[in-house]
Amino acid sequence: MANVVVIGTQWGDEGKGKVVDLLTEKADYVVRFQGGNNAGHTLVVNGRQFIFHLIPSGILHPEKKCVIGNGVVLDPGVLLHEMQKLKENELEFSPENLIISSYAQLIMPYHKALDHAREHKKGASRIGTTGRGIGPCYEDKAARTGIRLHDLFDRKTLREKIEVSLQEKNFLLQKLYGKEPHDPRTIEEEYLSYGERLKPYSCNVSEVLQDAVVQGRRILFEGAQGTQLDVDHGTYPFVTSSNTIAGSACCGGGIGPTRIDRVIGIVKAYTTRVGSGPFPSELEDETGERIRKTGGEFGATTGRSRRCGWLDMIVVKSSIRLNGLAGLAVTKLDVLSGIPKLRIAVGYRCGGERLSSMPAEVQALEACEPIYEEFEGWEEDIRHIRSFNGLPENTRKYLRAIEELAEVPLFLISVGPGREESIILKHPYEA
Numbered sequence: 476m477a478n479v480v481v482i483g484t485q486w487g488d489e490g491k492g493k494v495v496d497l498l499t500e501k502a503d504y505v506v507r508f509q510g511g512n513n514a515g516h517t518l519v520v521n522g523r524q525f526i527f528h529l530i531p532s533g534i535l536h537p538e539k540k541c542v543i544g545n546g547v548v549l550d551p552g553v554l555l556h557e558m559q560k561l562k563e564n565e566l567e568f569s570p571e572n573l574i575i576s577s578y579a580q581l582i583m584p585y586h587k588a589l590d591h592a593r594e595h596k597k598g599a600s601r602i603g604t605t606g607r608g609i610g611p612c613y614e615d616k617a618a619r620t621g622i623r624l625h626d627l628f629d630r631k632t633l634r635e636k637i638e639v640s641l642q643e644k645n646f647l648l649q650k651l652y653g654k655e656p657h658d659p660r661t662i663e664e665e666y667l668s669y670g671e672r673l674k675p676y677s678c679n680v681s682e683v684l685q686d687a688v689v690q691g692r693r694i695l696f697e698g699a700q701g702t703q704l705d706v707d708h709g710t711y712p713f714v715t716s717s718n719t720i721a722g723s724a725c726c727g728g729g730i731g732p733t734r735i736d737r738v739i740g741i742v743k744a745y746t747t748r749v750g751s752g753p754f755p756s757e758l759e760d761e762t763g764e765r766i767r768k769t770g771g772e773f774g775a776t777t778g779r780s781r782r783c784g785w786l787d788m789i790v791v792k793s794s795i796r797l798n799g800l801a802g803l804a805v806t807k808l809d810v811l812s813g814i815p816k817l818r819i820a821v822g823y824r825c826g827g828e829r830l831s832s833m834p835a836e837v838q839a840l841e842a843c844e845p846i847y848e849e850f851e852g853w854e855e856d857i858r859h860i861r862s863f864n865g866l867p868e869n870t871r872k873y874l875r876a877i878e879e880l881a882e883v884p885l886f887l888i889s890v891g892p893g894r895e896e897s898i899i900l901k902h903p904y905e906a
């Protein structure tokens with residue numbers, strides 16, 4: 476098995492970064508293919524924590540190639556800051572091991588301004604975006620007015636594109652939102668300097684990945700966000716602006732679907748969500764608070780506190796279907812230690828009916844009451860355990876229930892944030 480896609484099955488923050496870092500050992504390329512710096516992927520290696528927003532989570536392995544695909548919306552200032560941080564930490568990178576698609580769409584200052592202005596205007600009905608300009612940047616891509624990395628390499632092209640964009644954006648910012656207009660020349664100078672610094676890393680990612688495939692190299696695609704935040708299949712309109720599901724790896728990397736061999740879904744042992752939108756198994760009680768505290772459920776990007784709830788297998792089942800999952804990696808199992816009774820949502824009750832899948836409309840989902848199965852908890856700290864059979868009996872029962880409900884096997888269990896705090900049952904590159 477050569478090429479593997481890793482995606483989040485819930486609403487993001489499932490522990491994709493940790494799992495990607497772990498799997499990178501057996502991969503040659505690690506590719507981000509969608510999203511932008513709305514993502515925050517945390518890795519803990521030798522007791523040190525690293526948070527990446529744009530740089531693929533394989534970067535701690537200097538001999539592997541990290542790739543930012545065309546499907547990513549790139550804030551060049553944020554990327555350069557992340558590169559600077561790598562340098563400060565003496566982590567090696569160069570155009571040899573960090574490659575960026577020249578087709579990547581750029582997040583411009585007016586995208587961020589619009590993101591903030593819109594959310595502010597929406598008031599209570601806001602989406603709760605990360606405010607990083609993600610939505611407005613993808614809008615420009617679809618409207619064919621976006622600016623791509625290669626546009627930074629030519630002053631005349633860049634100037635024209637910024638001027639055209641600002642005619643519309645400044646109108647909106649000033650007239651609709653009462654904000655300050657943006658100055659085209661200031662943006663031009665700032666972005667030209669980004670272009671100079673990023674040019675050595677820019678290339679045709681599709682060609683690079685094709686060569687990798689021909690040479691029999693192993694590619695690991697690192698999803699961002701989660702399936703329920705997918706712009707088509709998620710809890711629309713409370714979603715992000717990209718397709719977050721596995722199929723997006725093909726468009727966002729420039730690789731054909733026949734090249735993908737296996738998709739692994741990351742499942743947090745409970746559920747979290749940041750921002751607004753329906754969340755049937757949400758816990759607004761002491762247990763939710765306890766999970767938030769023990770799990771450190773505060774956003775890696777915005778620092779917002781994450782909403783917490785029980786594991787919802789209706790949500791996970793929809794992800795298994797949408798992503799064609801071969802198996803699951805269950806993370807943050809250790810966080811549930813000490814909770815006397817655990818619950819898993821196995822169905823919904825909605826308007827007197829029992830549902831076994833998520834309803835399409837967000838209003839209907841809002842009205843759903845989860846139907847739970849209850850499980851005995853376990854008292855033991857499990858962070859030091861490195862084998863399935865070494866886990867307490869009730870932990871194994873909880874995991875087996877997930878596997879049975881999912882009808883796909885468990886590949887990996889994560890019992891702590893550290894790279895080594897993992898139990899690999901099947902390796903996606905060996906199974």
Ligand code: GDP
Pocket residue numbers: 483487488489490491492493514515516517518519770771775806807808809810889890891892893
């Ligand atoms: P991502 O966006 O999917 O990469 O996930 P985040 O990095 O935003 O959030 C996951 C958080 O949980 C990070 O702080 C990780 O270090 C941490 N984490 C990952 N796996 C585990 C685990 O098994 N147990 C615990 N306690 N923490 C974990």
Ligand code: IMO
Pocket residue numbers: 483486487488489513514515516602603604605606607608609610698699700701704713714715716749750751
């Ligand atoms: P990772 O990759 C969790 C959420 C935001 C908001 C919605 C839209 O770390 O799992 P956006 O800024 O994308 O327009 O916001 O999506 N969101 C995430 N939630 N993890 C993420 O990424 C997220 N990226 C976006 O909170 O509800």
Ligand code: MG
Pocket residue numbers: 487488489514515516517775
């Ligand atoms: Mg995250």
